Amino acid sequence: MKKLIYLSFFGLLSFLYSCSSQINIDPKTLEEITTSNQFTFMAERANPTNYDVINVMNSMPNGNSSRMLDLDYGYTVVLKEKELDVTLPYFGRMFNPSYDTSKNSYRFTSKDFTLSKILNKKGNLVYTISPKDVDHVRVIYIEVYKNGNAYVSIDSNDRQPISYNGYLMKNKISKK
Structure with a gap:
């Protein structure tokens, strides 16, 4: 009986340890890229706000919406000194759809944008672009x-x- 209690305790402890927040980037590198305002956001998951989209995804056979919204590698927001490059998919209701399918997702490059950065109450940086x-x-x-x-x-x-x-990750240096 004691072995079962110890085994369940260590199982619970290892489960809680694996669910703890994991650091994706070195804190020194994170500070460096946020002070320079040059970084790449790598999207892992999309969260649409429209429940119609989620209901349609849940109604598909042999699938659920949580698995479909996990994104492949390569969907990014790249912030450089004078350029913002966004490549993200869109799931939701569009009020002015286009026949050009490249305009139905977020794929654009902006060279004229305003950027503000604040530190919120929780100690997180919030960029407004x-x-x-x-x-x-x-x-x-x-x-x-x-x-x-x-x-x-x-x-x-x-x-x-x-x-x-x-x-977040560092911007890739392009060779010219």
């Missing part, structure tokens, strides 16, 4: 947590809001 040369995006919020994880929310003029969970 307002692109001026992109007509369908009003504002992008990026909340950066202390462990390198990040939360991005996009508010648009012609579609319902959507958010993404992911992590």
